Amino acid sequence: MKVGLFIPCYIDQFYPQVGIATLQLLEKLGCEVGYPSGQTCCGQPMANSGYEHLTDGCNRLFTDNFKSYDYIVGPSGSCVLHVKDHLHVADNETAATHIRQNIYELSEFLTDVLQVKSLRAKFPHKVGVHQSCHGQRGLHVSQMTELVGPAFSKPLQLLNMVDGLELIELDRKDECCGFGGTFCVFEEAVSVKMGKDRVADHVHHGAEYITGNDVSCLMHLEGILRRQQSPVKVLHLAEILNNE
């Protein structure tokens, strides 16, 4: 099984440790992982701003980079969802379709494809999980509080395999953090207020760490925590699952 590692641009530039943890975790679980050099961005920042017509270059790059892999895995629900919903290349639609159908967010790849039943991981801390919207409501990695149906959560299923980790309950299990791509700057006031409220829910319930499967949301929450000089830290799910 050849896995192509998709490291979104802002993780590559600002959170390399998340890319490293994702790579090490997949290798530990026996995957043959390749990282195509020349990756940039999935095109989501432009598309969500209304400029999907400018994403041809990104789409072409992405398709060329990942067409030869069986699976494409990335540590970001949002970017993965964007590719799944919007990756098209006019003269290479077969390759684009293959990618759309075989791209996975990390947690769903671990639970659904690798069917991981146990992990060699230890993290003796109180952890709050931020359910990022695009992973949850877009990729359905967890049940959503709005819908009447049986409970499940792929990230929680994995975190429950980690030694010593104590999950905290939240008042609002799956409220958006307010990052929202360019929303975070164009609607700064509401974005920050949403982030502050999300952070407060975790802090109030005694979280030492906030984790999740989208670094963009975590970057926003971290920015608020650091401005508040809070001791609470953020870590991507991969960093916890890879911690021995």
Next chain:
Amino acid sequence: MNTAIKDHAELAEAFNANEPRVNWHDETLWWVRQKRDKMAWSLPEWETLRETASLIKHNVLGNLHAYLEEFERNAQQNGAIVHWAADAEEHNRIVLELLQQQGVKRMVKSKSMLTEECHLNHYLADHGIEVIDTDLGERIVQLAKEPPSHIVLPCIHKKKEEIGDLFHIHLGTPAGNADPQLLTAAARLHLRSEFIQSRVAITGVNFAVAETGEMVVCTNEGNADMGAHLADVHIACMGIEKLIPQRKHLGVFLRLLARSATGQPITTYSSHFRTPKPGQQLHIVLVDNGRSRQLGREDFRNSLKCIRCGACMNTCPVYRRSGGHSYHNAIAGPIGAILAPNLDMKQYADLPFASTLCGSCSNVCPVKIDIHQQLYKWRQVLVQDGQTKAAKTAGMKIMTTVLSRPGLYKFAGKMARWVMRVAPGMVNNRFNPWYKQRELPPPPAESFETWYKKNR
């Protein structure tokens, strides 16, 4: 009327100047969302009901012409007079003519978002006719000279003390008294005197049944009934999308409406209006006002399934923290943001961007409108139509150039991290909206790609 272009982000920022009030607004609406959840979970068939409602409306939208004609035929047989209005202006003119025929200068109106959309109150006021809104929440905002901030809870942005002050000025309640029981009693007395005197009553319509020609109006206060039963002339104003094919379909929609709206099992009054009582006139005004245009937009057609429950507003984390007035449209929140650009792309170009695309709205919608996907699609339409600022377009083009060329991207990333380390003030300054209330991530010495090349 003020014709300056308003902007959601600016209005929302002003709303956020008072954080305790934002918290109060957020928690009040979250409480309604929780009530809705409880009601949804009390019905194991909830998701099937939503799907059924969505499919019934799908059928309605696909055969709207036939259902409208069937409804008109049956309504006329019932003794109603049916009027057709192509737009808001024609709707207002029809209503004005009916009022002028009756020679009334003052009349009652129960809640109708359609008449808000058409700005009927202003129009009639300009022609010397005063409208008394009889829904309590609407009456409150009317006394405050404000538009409703929510389609189901029009005065949800007002605290009871503010309502006490308004009632003291307008209805003569004791100064400083905000006891809800006293205030509602005063409102009841005030409204009853209006009901008794009013010879014409306007109501909205929640559902119009094609097979019977009847209309169903849902209220919690019975104010539609009070108005319509006491008046000589009942004018019911409805958008053409309010139709349902058969009476039995009410069994789906009435179960969904109040549960989604306020977390009640059913609205207190679900009143059926079919035939005018002897001596009374019943007028029905069927209004298009952009609906057939929206019906023709394949990507946005489903927005016409909306039954105006307001669940998408209650769940929207942006709406809860920006307030209904920040949407500067009769219908606020996520549903307003996909309906408004159809009315005027220039005036409402900001609204589809007032969302994080979290998708909660689509999940609570009782008729399964893909609201957040339509928000995304409206963004594309608005950009193509030239409704975004030139600076944003220029920024996006630069971003595209960088992200389409791996070499340039690597260089730009390296430079950015270098600047952030050496001269953090270049990015951490007041011109950067991110930095205003948040820190940027500490820049790492190397990118993942550089690490990978060294280590694998």
